[in-house]
Amino acid sequence: MNLAASSTRFARRTARLRASTIREMLKVTQQPDVISFGGGLPAPELFPCDAMVARMRDVMQRYGPAAMQYSVTEGIPEMRSWVAQRLSPRFGRTVTPSETIIVNGSQQGLDLVAKIMVDPGDHVVLENPSYLGAIQAFDAYEARYLTAQTDEDGIIPESLEQVLREAAPFPKFLYLVPNFQNPTGRTLAAQRREQIVRICERCDLPIVEDDPYGELRFEGEDLPPLSFYPTNGTVIYVGTGSKVISPGLRVAWLVIPNEEVREKVVLAKQGADLHSGTLAQYLFHAYASSGDFDPHVRAIRELYRHRRDVMHAALQEFSPSSVSFNYPHGGMFLWARAAGIDTAELLEVCTRRRVVFVPGESFYPARDVHDGMRLNFSNQSEENIREGIKRLAEAIKLSS
Numbered sequence: 001m002n003l004a005a006s007s008t009r010f011a012r013r014t015a016r017l018r019a020s021t022i023r024e025m026l027k028v029t030q031q032p033d034v035i036s037f038g039g040g041l042p043a044p045e046l047f048p049c050d051a052m053v054a055r056m057r058d059v060m061q062r063y064g065p066a067a068m069q070y071s072v073t074e075g076i077p078e079m080r081s082w083v084a085q086r087l088s089p090r091f092g093r094t095v096t097p098s099e100t101i102i103v104n105g106s107q108q109g110l111d112l113v114a115k116i117m118v119d120p121g122d123h124v125v126l127e128n129p130s131y132l133g134a135i136q137a138f139d140a141y142e143a144r145y146l147t148a149q150t151d152e153d154g155i156i157p158e159s160l161e162q163v164l165r166e167a168a169p170f171p172k173f174l175y176l177v178p179n180f181q182n183p184t185g186r187t188l189a190a191q192r193r194e195q196i197v198r199i200c201e202r203c204d205l206p207i208v209e210d211d212p213y214g215e216l217r218f219e220g221e222d223l224p225p226l227s228f229y230p231t232n233g234t235v236i237y238v239g240t241g242s243k244v245i246s247p248g249l250r251v252a253w254l255v256i257p258n259e260e261v262r263e264k265v266v267l268a269k270q271g272a273d274l275h276s277g278t279l280a281q282y283l284f285h286a287y288a289s290s291g292d293f294d295p296h297v298r299a300i301r302e303l304y305r306h307r308r309d310v311m312h313a314a315l316q317e318f319s320p321s322s323v324s325f326n327y328p329h330g331g332m333f334l335w336a337r338a339a340g341i342d343t344a345e346l347l348e349v350c351t352r353r354r355v356v357f358v359p360g361e362s363f364y365p366a367r368d369v370h371d372g373m374r375l376n377f378s379n380q381s382e383e384n385i386r387e388g389i390k391r392l393a394e395a396i397k398l399s400s
């Protein structure tokens with residue numbers, strides 16, 4: 001059979017679809033003796049399973065058939081009001097339910113944004129490194145990437161300005177994760193946030209603000225989201241229930257003040273899935289609006305803070321001096337660099353030693369930085385974190 005001929009039956013954009021390193025690795029992590037710092041998984045022991053049984057009963061008693069029925073594309077009114085209320089204090093204004101759209105995971109939000117904005121060959125501006133799932137979503141629309149440099153305080157405004165000055169064609173939007181970024185755990189400094197909004201406003205560049213970790217701050221003051229700053233430009237805020245209740249529910253949201261953009265997203269979503277699961281939305285809403293929710297989020301923060309500390313201490317104790325790592329103030333990831341080591345190769349050694357992480361390379365669109373490691377601390381016990389970092393450190397010493 002002529003393989004070249006058979007492959008022409010696929011759309012051209014499928015050529016850009018690669019197996020994600022993370023998904024491939026998750027297969028290995030199913031094996032019980034592997035300690036995984038790889039996935040971005042929440043701690044399963046904190047999932048509120050018992051409370052959900054009770055909430056499910058409430059939903060069925062109160063909404064019954066409506067919870068089982070088709071619904072509107074924008075999301076059930078209860079969820080949209082909850083999102084608007086939750087975000088109003090953070091946005092420093094009254095967010096209205098009509099600005100919100102409930103989506104099937106924030107991953108779908110990213111897909112829809114690219115679907116309405118990106119033509120093949122268009123540029124999107126990313127932080128360098130950036131969230132791999134966003135790159136995957138944008139790849140499907142044949143985006144090309146321009147990258148702004150980052151430091152410990154997030155994206156560097158001067159680098160963004162320079163990228164925009166030189167860009168041809170001019171990009172369609174800037175995508176960034178301002179709080180406890182995936183993969184680096186870094187947070188965009190307070191003084192840079194308004195600066196970024198103003199730069200984008202001046203050149204009419206929409207901002208996609210992806211904020212799955214904003215609720216997971218362990219210490220220090222919450223910083224205003226970019227959506228806090230009034231602007232004549234377009235800011236699309238992406239939030240999710242995945243890290244505060246459950247990723248399995250796939251309940252997430254967009255806040256899009258610009259009506260024209262919002263309507264396009266709604267039409268794109270209609271074509272994709274008609275609407276997000278009605279039952280999941282009712283269930284999410286029932287838990288999120290109960291008295292259990294805020295204490296639950298506090299419990300998540302407490303546990304992850306402790307695990308971050310255990311991982312950081314283990315890295316200090318076991319890793320050689322060639323390894324540098326940060327101390328993120330929230331989220332689920334710590335970022336380490338192993339000077340002079342290709343961490344994709346290191347992963348092979350580590351897999352044999354039954355510990356895995358995500359090599360940093362995949363988070364750089366140009367795949368030109370090879371010594372980074374994304375280490376997830378939310379999903380392993382204290383004992384496993386210490387043991388896993390010990391194994392990782394031994395593998396690094398062997399590979400040095």
Ligand SMILES: Cc1ncc(COP(=O)(O)O)c(C=O)c1O
Pocket residue numbers: 040104105106107108131133177182210212239240241242247252
């Ligand atoms: C930055 C970022 N955006 C989006 C997502 C996708 O989350 P969701 O479960 O809401 O689709 C993740 C998941 O890890 C993430 O880290």
